[in-house]
Amino acid sequence: MNTPSPTQLPAGANPLDQLADIHLPPAVPNFPWALGWWVVIILCLCLIAAAYWLWRHYRRRSAYRRAAQLELAALKAIDNDAEFARQLNQLLRRVAIHCQQSKPAAPALAGLSGEQWQTFIYYGCGAKPAFTEANLDALFAAAYQAHAAPLDRQQLLKQAQQWIARHRSHYV
Structure with missing residues (x-):
């Protein structure tokens, strides 16, 4: 049995049909974030909590x-x-x-x-x-x-x- 070599194509065959699909890398996961992002989130939450506490303290003192x-x-x-x-x-x-x-x-x-x-x-x-x-x-x-x-x-x-x-x- 004769198998055609990759350089030999049967008559009327399209050479592009032998190309393989593009392999995409795996999707980038949302989690786990890097340690720096967790630090930024925690600092933002602490700043929001401190601002809220200061606002409440001011409101109480100026009632x-x-x-x-x-x-x-x-x-x-x-x-x-x-x-x-x-x-x-x-x-x-x-x-x-x-x-x-x-x-x-x-x-x-x-x-x-x-x-x-x-x-x-x-x-x-x-x-x-x-x-x-x-x-x-x-x-x-x-x-x-x-x-x-x-x-x-x-x-x-x-x-x-x-x-x-x-x-x-x-x-x-």
Whole structure:
């Protein structure tokens, strides 16, 4: 029996029919990843967890500020200037006392009055005070005097909102 040699093809045969198919390499597996990728994933998860913890910590520590802002919005409904001034002064004092509770060596704010309290409020935001001296004088005059000049409520509310947002008790 005669078998045709690879160089000899039967008549009418296509030489391309003798070519073998391309052998593809095996598919690249998804797992196991290299150690470096696992380290990157773990670091990313740790960063996300730390950012979440810091956000929660900040939210918890500044909850009193959000509550004070809500109370400040409720003060807009008070019609009497003297009552408005007393309520605003009381709100600022409560915010300051709450902030000082975590600092045992800090001076007692509950006992501050008059010029000392006004100085604390004025310098409570550091180098850039939230209140102007004229508005603070008008606020305390309306709170403690029977007949005082009318208050600029919008300006006082705006400045009190800034003070609540920015105050730091360690400035005084």
